Amino acid sequence: MKLYGSTTSPYVRRIRILLSQTPHEFVSLNIYEGKGREVLASKTPVLRVPCLEDDGHLIFDSRVIHNYLTEKFQYAALSWEQENQLTLIDAVNDSLVILFQMKQSNIEADRDAMLVKNQRERIDASLRALNNQVEEGQFSGWQYPSICLYTLIDWIEFRQLHTLKDFDALKSFREDHADRIEITATDPRD
Numbered sequence: 001m002k003l004y005g006s007t008t009s010p011y012v013r014r015i016r017i018l019l020s021q022t023p024h025e026f027v028s029l030n031i032y033e034g035k036g037r038e039v040l041a042s043k044t045p046v047l048r049v050p051c052l053e054d055d056g057h058l059i060f061d062s063r064v065i066h067n068y069l070t071e072k073f074q075y076a077a078l079s080w081e082q083e084n085q086l087t088l089i090d091a092v093n094d095s096l097v098i099l100f101q102m103k104q105s106n107i108e109a110d111r112d113a114m115l116v117k118n119q120r121e122r123i124d125a126s127l128r129a130l131n132n133q134v135e136e137g138q139f140s141g142w143q144y145p146s147i148c149l150y151t152l153i154d155w156i157e158f159r160q161l162h163t164l165k166d167f168d169a170l171k172s173f174r175e176d177h178a179d180r181i182e183i184t185a186t187d188p189r190d
Ligand SMILES: N[C@@H](CCC(=O)N[C@@H](CS)C(=O)NCC(=O)O)C(=O)O
Pocket: 008, 009, 010, 011, 031, 047, 048, 049, 050, 060, 061, 062, 063, 097
């Protein structure tokens, strides 16, 4: 089993953590340039990571990779509430990727521009919902949704994408899990 990805991507990191006890090869790529982009393009026309290669299959998208691994290794199926948690997490993640890529591309946009405003509203509303769920104890275990929430919050802190002001439960959630071995082993800062 080969996992193609980058060390900084929160979507890749969630799958690396999920596979931390499972033998696999992690292929770390620079997905935007040179040989890394060539390898990525040879594996997935979507040109996004993660991408999993296993048993003659190429699986794109972390959510589908999770479904594939769930079937292969008979992990517990996610409940509908957990599916919604993933949707909230992915919504924040996707919108932050858009804003981050705009910044890296030196695209200056007014805060009130529709594209920017829509992302910011989605980010704030979804982070608020996630913060409330953490307060209610809905992320008290260390299942896949918690792993995804961790990699999102840690990526936000690492890239300084949001102050997380008023989202103290999310900040505490991150601190509570920071010393896990699979977390330190996949730290994007290293
Ligand atoms: N829905 C996808 C999102 C993956 C994604 O956006 N990955 C980013 C890295 S964090 C990427 O590959 N971006 C490349 C691009 O947007 O061109 C998933 O869950 O795997």
